Amino acid sequence: MxxxxxxxxxxxxxxxxxxxxxxxxxxxxxxxxxxxxxxxxxxxxxxxxxxxxxxxxxxxxxxxxxxxxxxxxxxxxxxxxxxxxxxxxxxxxxxxxxxxxxxxxxxxxxxxxxxxxxxxxxxxxxxxxxxxxxxxxxxxxxxxxxxxxxxLVAVFVAVLVARRQARVLAAPLEGLSRHCEAVAEGNLSQRADGSSIPEIDQVARTHNEMLDSLSELLRHERDFTANASHQLRTPLAGLQLALEAGLGQDDAAGLRPVVSEALATTQRLHRTVEELLRLSRSHGWAPSSAAYVPAQRLIEETVERWHGLFAREGRRLVSSADDVLADVRVPGGPVSEVLGILLDNARVHGRGTVRIRTRDLGGALAFDVTDEGSIEGDPARVFDRGHSGGGSGTGIGLALARDLTISFGGRLSVTHTDPTTFMLLLPVDQEGQEDQDDRDGQGGQENPAR
CATH class of the missing domain: 3.30.450.20 (PAS domain)
Known part of the structure; x- marks a missing residue:
């Protein structure tokens, strides 16, 4: 050039x-x-x-x-x-x-x-x-x-000026070319530097914006792969155990509970995959009306699903609710996933009895998950992806829980380090609750006519 x-x-x-x-x-x-x-x-x-x-x-x-x-x-x-x-x-x-x-x-x-x-x-x-x-x-x-x-002097001066301008024009383009070569080799952290030429700066800015979008897309894809591997591991293990138990049953009556449990586990796997796909493809949560479930029913289903896992390890799982309204609804899919991650974290890294406490804060709903263990070091780092606190974990679960919570406008934090206590805080939209109740009422009147 x-x-x-x-x-x-x-x-x-x-x-x-x-x-x-x-x-x-x-x-x-x-x-x-x-x-x-x-x-x-x-x-x-x-x-x-x-x-x-x-x-x-x-x-x-x-x-x-x-x-x-x-x-x-x-x-x-x-x-x-x-x-x-x-x-x-x-x-x-x-x-x-x-x-x-x-x-x-x-x-x-x-x-x-x-x-x-x-x-x-x-x-x-x-x-x-x-x-x-x-x-x-x-x-x-x-x-x-x-x-x-x-x-001749004028031509000589023109050549000198042209060489200088050629350096000025070519240097940022050569730098951009080297940057593109580095990106082509897989280094997506590289960013093109600015110059004193507006047109080339515009190309560099557009290129950097493209890299930001591409890096974000690849991050979502990597996170989805890691999240899916982490979240499907436990349900698949449970499904395998249930199916192995079913193989030992000789009568049809004994197979029915096993098949029912396997079907329920499969449905939970389907919801988990849907939540992970939603998280990887969107920047926020836009749930349908059917995505809201009563908070009390959600807690009961969660305790029922996790009670057996804790019981097999000789530990207890108890829940309590402080004046929680029966008609308070929460986003069922993502909240269930977050609570599942917190309970699995308490099962693997915690000790003793695990308690789920639900509190109505007036305009917000708080879920406290507490075990008898403790957190060493900076509690804020437990939500960093890849940080396992020196244990045997992958450092994915709590990071995923935080991302899911942010996606539907909630907040997840560590309120106590000894005993370990996580608080999931959800905003409650009262108007949305009333609209949901109205739709449920209309649906209940229409069903008999069908």
């Missing part, structure tokens, strides 16, 4: 020099020849003034000094040289001047000016001034050499 910019600038400079220097060279040549003729004309006129009408009878004539390097002579009507210097017999310009015409022309390698001398309305002589044309030509060549030197 740098060479192309220099070539373009050099071509433009050469075209400009040719278009300007050629007419200027012609003007200089014409001006120098005109100036020489004007000088000869002034000398000839000065000599004509000094010619007396009696010079033909022998009266001597004193002509002024000729121009530098030239000659000045007086000719009679017969074209003979009578005074000064010049050809002994008048040439063409002298004969034309005898006809009463002032002549300015070149002849025989000379620049010649002839001025007629008149008396009593007739020409009595001619004053001829001349100088070598070579002298004028030399001045023309000198002037042209100076003009050529100026043109």
């Amino acid at each position: 740098r060479q192309r910019v220099v070539r373009v600038a050099l071509t433009a400079a050469l075209v400009a020099v040719v278009l300007l220097a050629t007419p200027l060279a012609l003007v200089i040549r014409s001006s120098l020849y005109t100036a020489q003729r004007d000088s000869l004309e002034r000398a000839a006129l000065a000599g004509a003034v000094r010619v007396s009408p009696d010079f033909a009878t022998g009266d001597p004539v004193e002509l002024p000094s000729p121009p530098r390097g030239g000659r000045l002579g007086l000719y009679d009507p017969r074209a003979r040289l009578r005074a000064g210097s010049g050809p002994a017999t008048g040439d063409g310009p002298v004969r034309r001047a005898l006809g009463g015409e002032l002549v300015r022309r070149g002849a025989g390698g000379q620049v010649v000016v002839t001025v007629p001398v008149s008396h009593a309305e007739r020409v009595i002589g001619v004053v001829r001034a001349s100088s070598p044309a070579d002298a004028v030509r030399r001045r023309v060549l000198v002037a042209w050499a100076v003009l050529l030197g100026v043109a």
Whole structure:
């Protein structure tokens, strides 16, 4: 690119020099020849003034000094040289001047000016001034050499400026090219630097915005893969245990509870996958009316689902509600996932009895999940993805719980480190509750008619 910019600038400079220097060279040549003729004309006129009408009878004539390097002579009507210097017999310009015409022309390698001398309305002589044309030509060549030197300097300066501008233009583009190569090799953390050129800065900004979007998309995809692996691990293990237990049953009556449990687990897996897909594809939660469930029923289903896992480990899971309204509804899918993550975290990393306490805060609903363990270190770091607190975990669950909570406008925090207590805070929209109740009531009236 740098060479192309220099070539373009050099071509433009050469075209400009040719278009300007050629007419200027012609003007200089014409001006120098005109100036020489004007000088000869002034000398000839000065000599004509000094010619007396009696010079033909022998009266001597004193002509002024000729121009530098030239000659000045007086000719009679017969074209003979009578005074000064010049050809002994008048040439063409002298004969034309005898006809009463002032002549300015070149002849025989000379620049010649002839001025007629008149008396009593007739020409009595001619004053001829001349100088070598070579002298004028030399001045023309000198002037042209100076003009050529100026043109070469102008072209040289144009090349220097073009090289500098080429560096200015090419440097950010070369940097952007290196940046793109780094991105192509997989380094998505690279960002293009700005420059002093608005157009290139706009390209860099657009490129960086594209990388931000691409990085965010890839992060969502990676998070979805990790979240799905983390969230499906426990339900799949439970499903496997249930199916293995069913293989040991010989009668159909014993298989029915196992199949029912497997079906319920499959439905929970389906809801989990839907929640993870929603989280990975959207920036917020826009639930349908059917997505809200009563808070009390949600807690009862959660305790029922997790009670067996804690019981097999010799631990208790209890729940309590402090004046929670029966008609308070919450987003069922995401809240169930968050509570499941908190309970699984308490089962794996906590100790003793696990308690779920539901509190109505007036405009908000709080779920406290407490176990008899403790948190060491900075409690805020437990929500960082990849941070497992030095244990055997993957550091995914609590980060996922935080993202799910934020997606539906809630807040998840650690309220106590000993004993470990997590609080899930949900805003409650009273108008939305009333609208949901109205829809449920209408649905209940329409069902019998079907």
